[in-house]
Amino acid sequence: MSRASWRATVTAALIAFIAQVVTPAFAQDVPGDAASGRRLAEAWCSQCHAVGPKAAPTQRDAPAFVAVAQMPSTTALSLNAFLRSNHRSMPNFVIARADADDIVAYIVSLKRK
Numbered sequence: 001m002s003r004a005s006w007r008a009t010v011t012a013a014l015i016a017f018i019a020q021v022v023t024p025a026f027a028q029d030v031p032g033d034a035a036s037g038r039r040l041a042e043a044w045c046s047q048c049h050a051v052g053p054k055a056a057p058t059q060r061d062a063p064a065f066v067a068v069a070q071m072p073s074t075t076a077l078s079l080n081a082f083l084r085s086n087h088r089s090m091p092n093f094v095i096a097r098a099d100a101d102d103i104v105a106y107i108v109s110l111k112r113k
Contacts, residue, residue, distance in 0.1 A: 029076075030076045030101075030104060030105045030108050031101045031105070032098070032100075032101030032102035032103070032104055032105030032106070033101075033102050033105055034102070034105040034106040034108075034109040035106075036102040036106075037101075037102035037103040037104065037105045037106030037107070037109075038051065038052075038106045040099055040102055040103055040106075041065065041103055041106055041107075044093065045065075045103075046058070048062035048090075049062045049063065049064060049065055050064035050065065050066070051065050052065075053066055053110060061089065065106075065107050065110055066110050068107055068110075069107050069108065069109075069110035069111040069112075070110075070111065070112065074107070074108075074111065075108075076104050076105075076108055079103075079104040079107055079108070080100060080101075080104055083095055083100045083103065083104070084100070
């Protein structure tokens with residue numbers, strides 16, 4: 001096998017590996033219902049956050065949901081972890097898993113494609 005042929009084979013194998021291992025981490029199934037999540041967010045979060053795509057925030061240091069959605073670190077997994085964590089700057093809500101899934105689905109739906 002020539003050196004060029006060997007490199008092409010190794011490159012193809014690496015691309016196949018990356019496609020199988022890395023891509024699923026970025027392609028997420030979001031189990032919640034975005035419409036329900038928006039209703040919940042408007043009821044529970046809108047006192048501090050801009051929930052809708054064009055809403056103005058009501059508190060200076062509370063990020064708009066659109067801004068949260070656009071953060072590179074925002075994924076369904078990171079949002080679920082955030083919603084289940086305690087925060088000094090936010091009320092500590094106890095959110096049912098289905099409600100959290102809906103809110104996460106709504107925030108993820110705001111991400112620009």
